[in-house]
Amino acid sequence: MSLMRNLFVAALTILPLPAVAAVEIQEVTSPGGITAWLVEEPSIPFVAFDIRFKGGANLDDPGKRGATNLMMGLLEEGAADRDARAFAEATEDLAARFGFDTYNDSVGVQVEVLTENRDEALRLLRDALIEPRFDQSAIDRVRDQVLAGIEADARDPQEIASTTMSALAFPDHPYGTALEGTRETVSSLTRDDLMAAHAAALTKDRMYIGVTGDISAADLGPLLDTLLGDLPEVGAPEVPTATYALDGGVTVTDFPSPQSVVLFGHEGIMRDDPDFFPAFVMNHILGGSGFASKLMSEVREDRGLTYGIGSYLVPREYGAQYLGQFSSSNDKTAEAVQIVRDIWADVATNGVDSEKLDDAKTYLTGAYPLRFDGNGQIAGILAGMQVQGLGIDYIATRNDKVMAVTAEDIQRVAARVLQPENLHFVVVGQPEGLATGGL
Structure with a gap:
């Protein structure tokens, strides 16, 4: 483990536990109009961003179920001029932690990094969000991981119970199918499908941001524009309200x-x-x-x-x-x-x-x-x-x-x-x- 990584882990282990009453939230608006909620904590040289985009896997087209999930899994598999290996090496060098999660109602993006590497890590994250590569080799590798998970779920009684309940309760809504998709839908996804899912899900009109740590409101505003200002303004339409269809x-x-x-x-x-x-x-x-x-x-x-x-x-x-x-x-x-x-x-x-x-x-x-x-x-x-x-x-x-x-x-x-x-x-x-x- 590198010295920088050791310092990062140490920072995580000594973070103070704030009293709820002491959590003072500031609403910060960037020069470009992006809003975030901030809790300043300057005692440790460390900052965390959590970005949510409403819509999530619900935005998948019926025949493309699993596209959003696969797309999010590929965001750290190369961006801009870095392929998957180069992106991973840059992340390691910065001692940064990135997270990319898919839920039915939203997708989430997280970054945790030491203050001294903050700006460079956010530029790296910006590339992942704005300029993902979706190289075919990465698509094939991550697709195989998703398919392995789908196969495992098909043998897990708890997953079988969950998917059965969802299908019965919401037969005419995305909630009724697994967000990972099926073997058939995931196997058929193309790079164009992933580009479309990216354009639909990661947009400024459905974005919510939480920031905590060693950063001031004055510094955060311009960083928000650098990180997120080039995202599309508007995404795919919302899905309709789900009708519950299951009786006793x-x-x-x-x-x-x-x-x-x-x-x-x-x-x-x-x-x-x-x-x-x-x-x-x-x-x-x-x-x-x-x-x-x-x-x-x-x-x-x-x-x-x-x-x-x-x-x-x-x-x-x-x-x-x-x-x-x-x-x-x-x-x-x-x-x-x-x-x-x-x-x-x-x-x-x-x-x-x-x-x-x-x-x-x-x-x-x-x-x-x-x-x-x-x-x-x-x-x-x-x-x-x-x-x-x-x-x-x-x-x-x-x-x-x-x-x-x-x-x-x-x-x-x-x-x-x-x-x-x-x-x-x-x-x-x-x-x-x-x-x-x-x-």
Whole structure:
């Protein structure tokens, strides 16, 4: 490992943990009109950028599923006058860390670098974003990696459950298919398809930026224009809202294994819904708090039907789900499914007791500062807040929103959000006494 790389790793390991109240966010606008949220932290000579572009894999044409994912995987495989090897060597020499991620609703770009190498690293990132090479040798190599992942997912019961649930819930929307694409669609992608995906996804009209570390607002503004000013102004049109199409019932996919993987859920609640915070706190009590949750207590601790079970809210850009998951031996899966139904119905009718609510609020407010454990994480939080439409004061007010949730709020929201009659269970395995069909 080079001396520069050692210094970079050392910087990562000694970053201070800021108190939530001390996270002061500045809104910075570049001379060219690009906006970013900045948290200055000059005590360590290190800076992190997190850039999100709304749209993501949703922008894939139906016959080109996987194009955005493959395109993002190629951005560090050569840019401008550097091929893949030269780009990797330049990144190593600068002790920089780049990240390129694909999600259904967005793509993300990250860079973490020491201050002394900041400008040069951002010029390198600029080349990757503006002038990717998409050399055929790199396309073939990364395509093979994606195809290997698709093949592995086809043998993974958890991935089978996830893709089955998505296809049933959103049959007429990109959410209904894996963002990685299929063997057929990925194999057919051409360099022109990747260029089109690049032009559609990385544009200034859907860009959100978080920056943290040793950089001032005065220095950040011009750097934003250098890094991002040459991106296209406008990208592909947004996709329509997803229609949730799945009713209550059971779908069994045969898989030779001594245990079954179970993914269950129904339509959820959007992030901008006024009832989101009560739903968030309610879910923590129901299935989001590990061994303290109601699902874990009754399904694992009381009956020994699983090693672990949990539930979680999934508020996407165009449609929301409320999901949960567990695994159980084939002879116990049917019983576990029935217990989950009963618990879901009980909380929908009766809510939760006040002691559980107080414990949940104490945990959720106490755990929140632990998310701010480094510049990269803070930059990601800043970008994510903007993508979700949260105010610049969200970090300072978030715990107040949690503490404001009352037992009456939980009762009302549980009755509204929990839909025991619409719970659908996707079971991958060979469960005894369960078959595909209605409740």
